[in-house]
Amino acid sequence: MFPRVWVRRGNCRTRDLPGERSCLYSAPMTPRPLLSDPARTSQVAEKMANFHADAVTKVQEAVRHDAVVVVGMAQNPFVKKARVALTEADIPFTYLEFGSYLKGWKERLAIKLWSGWATFPQVYVRGTLIGGNDELREALANGSLQQRLVQQ
């Protein structure tokens, strides 16, 4: 199921394809403990891989192609704040919405399991998760977001 050619770059095993920047998995840099592969049955691994994979693929593709991506959900005030902040800063972004407080929690869980970030919004700039609304505002205020945009 995984592509055959993988190379190790930094903390990440990545597909050796032009423009491909997503990791198969991150390794030692992530401080959060993760259950190791040998500690899962192959049945579990397969179920994990398929768990709302369509939602994860949608996010991965947007993050790969678009400079700024906000992943969110309806009704969530922090998502609204993040979208307003980017709009006010005149920074174009792609917005992907997955459900609301009343629906879509499994899709959101799959995205959280993929990114490791426990809440929404999730803000990605040039392929890097910079955090949620708090971190977005900080990055806009200190110019690091704008810098990321011009650097790459």
Ligand SMILES: N[C@@H](CCC(=O)N[C@@H](CS)C(=O)NCC(=O)O)C(=O)O
């Ligand atoms: N400090 C976070 C707050 C975000 C937050 O707490 N989001 C909650 C909603 S109020 C959330 O995403 N919960 C998970 C969910 O409902 O799936 C930020 O600045 O983005």
